[in-house]
Amino acid sequence: MTDFACHLRAGRLVASRCVACGHLAYPPRADCPACLSEDFTYHEISGRGTVHTYTRIDAAPAGFETLSPYVIGVVDLAETGRLLAWFGPSIPESEIAVGMPVQVVPRLFEEIEEIRVYYSLERPEAPGAGAV
């Protein structure tokens, strides 16, 4: 997934597209579940989506104690699939609701060792939201 991270660093959120049958998958995968082909390319997606469900984690697991509480959401992506991410600073917790539109924005949290995938959920019109 190094290439995935490189795309994110460049501001692009990418899904995988099967070269053989066109199956689009997020999270991206190297092997096609539909036709079993191992030939794929990355395909940039918009990062637009809606909140499917969410929770505020008060009791955090090891490595996240100093970060809690934090709110994570599961997002139905406009093109295909879902992702899970933190809500970013543009959406206060009091405004979070199932069904609200969000924009997935690439972010680098390299100073936090546990974080290897880098994006947050923001208002569609928030500064930086157009980067994806």
Added chain:
Amino acid sequence: MARVGVVGIGHGVFGRRSDASVQELAFEAFRLALADAALEPAAIEATVIAAVPEYHKQRSIAGVVQEYLNLNPKPAWLTEVACASGSAAIRTAWMAIASGLHEVVAVIGCQKMTELDTPEILALMGRVGDVQWESTFGTTFPGYYALFARRHMHEFGTTAEQLALVAVKNHHYGALNEKALFRKEITLEKALASDPVASPMRVYDCCANADGAACLVFAAERRARAISRHPVWLDGVGCATASMSVLRRPDLTGLPSAVEASRQAHAMAGSTPRQVKVAEVHDCFTIAEIMAYEDLGFCAKGEGGAFIADRQAYIGGATPVNVDGGLKAKGHPIGATGVSMACEIVNQLRGEGSKRQVPDADLGLTHNVGGIGQYCFVNVYRRD
């Protein structure tokens, strides 16, 4: 194919068992089950042990348990599918007997959750999610069930009070169970005032880790009738899986593995959900029990909240559920849980449930979930 019956049950005390090693916990349950069946150890042809290995310092725990039970050189092996490991052991015993390979098999679920120190446990628990796409954001076990709870509330209007009422019921029955970790009633107000864990779930929405063991002795029909005056038959076994990742579940208001396992178990047993007189369901979190009411067909989809609010899961209601206190009050030593559930159903079908006996219980069901529904086992038990 041989019909498979339970001829002995043994249930140890669940709790913080600093007094005993894991093999000693296993022995406690094994001794009780042999006494219940009036069998000598030599009658046991094979042992299936359920435990989740990463919680124990001892590797390959089936060997150390089998040695401590003094059952060498009889065969023994381990089953593991997270919190459903005990039901995997039961399914394995059923297969061993139905195939004709063995006639009398002991199943032992055992687990010491407190053998490792807290940082080690936290690190293990933190890896419950998809470690590539989910755990990186600090997901937790209660956090996943909270995601289900929030969506269930959104689609069906389920309330925090309805979640808490599951805990109130299970503590009510746990107070009557001498083997339970928590033996005290709680109020709705107390549950709703407990500390937040992962919204909308609070401390009282979550079960507690525990140490403990439980044992069942299974036998082929001919032997079962010779051994026991009142064998209870395992007539339907169902098992299904669902994706590891919550991102690949089309519906986050139920567990598709539970729906499918239930369908299989009833098809094999020739029974229906309405005929279930008593059920043990996997209430690791209160929302899990509400989803189980729906997944198992005790009520319609979306009506799980009303089912508990209307006291339909109490003795006297449509389907009494977790009348031993459930994981919530009894405690959840994960390898032992599925075996413990089966012990309670056999106890109920024998009519030996004492103050928590369900009247006229002739058909019982267990529902044991591994993880967040990655694995689910549903079994149907019947008395003659």
